[in-house]
Amino acid sequence: MKKIINIFVALFALATFACCGEKGPELSPTHNLMLGSWHLVEWFGNEADQNFKPVEDNTLQNPVDMIDVWIRFNANGTFDLFQKGMPNIYYSHYAGTCKVEAELLSGVYEDGKDFGATYSVKLSEDNNTLTLTNINSTDDVCVYERMDIPSKVIDGVRASSTRGEEGDSIKRFL
Numbered sequence: 120m121k122k123i124i125n126i127f128v129a130l131f132a133l134a135t136f137a138c139c140g141e142k143g144p145e146l147s148p149t150h151n152l153m154l155g156s157w158h159l160v161e162w163f164g165n166e167a168d169q170n171f172k173p174v175e176d177n178t179l180q181n182p183v184d185m186i187d188v189w190i191r192f193n194a195n196g197t198f199d200l201f202q203k204g205m206p207n208i209y210y211s212h213y214a215g216t217c218k219v220e221a222e223l224l225s226g227v228y229e230d231g232k233d234f235g236a237t238y239s240v241k242l243s244e245d246n247n248t249l250t251l252t253n254i255n256s257t258d259d260v261c262v263y264e265r266m267d268i269p270s271k272v273i274d275g276v277r278a279s280s281t282r283g284e285e286g287d288s289i290k291r292f293l
Contacts, residue, residue, distance in 0.1 A: 144195075144196045144218070146194070146196060146218075146219070147218075147219045147220060149219045149222055149240055149242065150192070150196075150218065150219035152242055152246050153192045153219065153240070153242070153249060154192050154193065154194055155191065155192065155265055156189065156190070156191045156265070156266060156267050156268045157189065157190045157191070157192075157249055157263035157264065157265055157266065158188070158189050158263060158264055158266040158268075159186070159187070159188035159189070159190075159261055159262070159263055159292075160262055160263065160264050161260070161261070161262035162186070162260070162261050162262075163258060163259065163260065164258075164260065186202070186203070186204035186292075187202065187203040187204060187210075187272075188200070188201070188202045188203075188261075188292045189201040189202075189268045189272055190263065190293075191268060192217065196216050196217065196218060197214060197215065197216050197217070198214065198215060198216070198217045198226060199212065199213075199214050200212070200213040200214070200291070200292060200293060201268065201272050201273065201276065202291070202292045203272075203275070209275060209276070209277040210272055210273075210275040210276045210277065211276065211277070212273075212276045213228055213229070213291055214228070214229050215227050215228040215229050217234075219240055222239060222240050222241075223237050223238065223239055223240065223254065224237065224238040224239075224240050224251060225237045225238075226293065228291065232291070234291075234293045235290075235291065235293060236253040236254065236255055236256070236259070236293075237253075237254050237255075238251035238252060238253055238254065238261075238293075239251070239252045239254055246265070247264060247265040248262065248263070248264055248265070249262070249263040249264075249265070250262050250263075251263070
């Protein structure tokens, strides 16, 4: 009988630990609505892909003319940012943590660098359009549409050098 009780106690303890998976932070209602993947469609009032030019010979005329940005907001309070351009012709991947408080988005990259700005957040009524406006520069408005990130974007990420020099020269989109 004592053996059976010990087995039940051990099973109960195991079940308790199994149910205690790592949970992310409590997200605001707006942050919860932002969960998922987004593609930049408008920046500074212009269509984002209007200036996106495929470069066949791997050279850039003007690095700012080439931009493609994808963001995924995750339920555990993290984000993944995939960007092409500024100045690279391949996708770079950045990750970190972010939060939305009082309709303001802020975040920190994995290497400890803060977002370049804090952004006011506005979602469309159907929650399929996300508008982020830099609170310090109201001309800096980014409009995203909800969309799955294509595998060619994720597969197109090029790793930065092991010493990080390359990563330091790239302007991060957020």
